[in-house]
Amino acid sequence: MSNQAVANRYASALFQLAKEKHDLKKVNEELQTVKTVVETTPELVQFLSHPKVTVAQKQAFIQESFKGLSDISVHTLLLLIDKKRTDIIVPMINKYKELAYEAQDMAEALVYSTKPLSEKEQDHIAKAFAKKAGKSKLEVKNIVDSELIGGIKIRIGDRIYDGTIKAQLDKLERNLIAGTR
Template sequence: MSNQTIANRYAVALFQLAKEKHQLKKVNEELQVVKDVVQANPDFLKFISHPKITKQQKQDFIKKSFASLNETTLNTFLLLIESNRMGILVPMIDQFKSLVYDAEDMAEALVYSAQPLSDKEQNEIAKSFAKQVKKSKLEVINIVDSKLIGGVKIRIGDRIYDGTIKAQLDRLERQLVAGTR
């Protein structure tokens, strides 16, 4: 069985438990914080996966490191350690987030821009593109890319809306090369 399949199973189980306890939002927020910590500290997964460190030591480390997590989230990590599955942590977190977004009829929009967008601009993008992707709400994550001359590029799931000046110039170049206007 692939790691992604296993991660999906753990995510679904955690999703059902969190939903039953009315903790979807809290668990999702905590998981995103943990994901940020794991990605910012690559040695974390090396340590937690090291075969010479006992499961009890790993569990104690998790309990101390993430003492502020609620019981549902913390027990999930302890279960992953117990079953030697910490390698699926990030894919499981991503799948959990996807399940929460589907349940709440929302999606994540990565918005690339040359300058940081104001809250008003982010809200306008969220309202406009939520209709296009048939979701009730979009969570806008603004990523500043200094390589962009201007405009925005929006990625929602597997869809990309490219309204950057660079994309417009590239289209114009292709048209000129092809001999059409």
């Protein structure tokens, strides 16, 4: 079975448990913190996958490091360590987020802009594009990209809304090369 399939199974089980306890949002926030730590700390990944470190030592380290998290989140990490599945932590978290957002009729919108957007601008974008995405709510994540020149580009799932000056210039260039108007 592929790692993604295994990650999906763990994410589904965690999703069902969090749903029963009415903790979808809290568990998602905690898992995003874990994901950030795992992705920014290669030493942690090396430690968790090192064959000479015992399972008990790894579990004790996780319990101490993430003691502020809910029991659901910590026990999931401990289970992954026990089953020697630490390599699927990030894919499992990504799948859980997808399931939790779907259950809450939400989506994540990646908004690329030339400068950081204010809260008011982000709220306006979330309200305007939630209907287009067919969701009741969007969570906006602003990514600053100085190559855009101006305007914004929004990615919601696999849909892209590109209102950047760079995109307009690229389109103009393609039209001029093709000889059309």
